[in-house]
Amino acid sequence: DTGVSQNPRHKITKRGQNVTFRCDPISEHNRLYWYRQTLGQGPEFLTYFQNEAQLEKSRLLSDRFSAERPKGSFSTLEIQRTEQGDSAMYLCASSLVPGKNIQYFGAGTRLSVL
Amino acid sequence: AQKVTQAQTEISVVEKEDVTLDCVYETRDTTYYLFWYKQPPSGELVFLIRRNSFDEQNEISGRYSWNFQKSTSSFNFTITASQVVDSAVYFCALSESNDMRFGAGTRLTVKP
16 A cells, blocks of 8 residues: 655745646545645645545635646645745645545655745 | 644653653534644654544553543643654644644654
8 A cells, every 4th residue: 555645855946936746645545635834833734625626725825826636636736936935845645534534644845945 | 713732842852761742732623633643854744643532541552652631632642661763753733624733743852
């Protein structure tokens, strides 16, 4: 059983550029979550999908952020016109509902905006 | 509003010492779930335990134990006979619905 996979692991970009991250959840999991984690803080919820439907978005998710899960499997998180404040670790998690709904996390994508 | 407080920012112990990581939460819901995750230097959050609000039984798993007390809104985590491999950041988290609210984490360093 493979875990949650995130690519790339690291991304360095210049301010103003667009970036896209990918998350492959555990294969039988129907829920997929995105979190952001800055240095010295716990992860902060951004959004989640159940199958292909995006059911909840945090106020943290500005208009420059968009997430998709077109076929209910992998998901992408795109940040347009990146800003230095977007520098963070972006974590993906997946879970299975109904059930215990335990979220299993990937290793994250570390974004550095120069 | 839900909130999780981990007052201990950093803890340093010597191997084989016992250590307790504190977690205090706030919620208005009667149904909620509490979690502990471990984040080693590699960065991946590792699930340790999930506890629902109706189950106040303490739990032990090997060297790990958890003390859930609704009266004080606390869900503390104890590592017995700590080992160097326990060095990591530990997060407590609260879920009322579909998202999770994490505390700021406690960095545990276990020295040989």
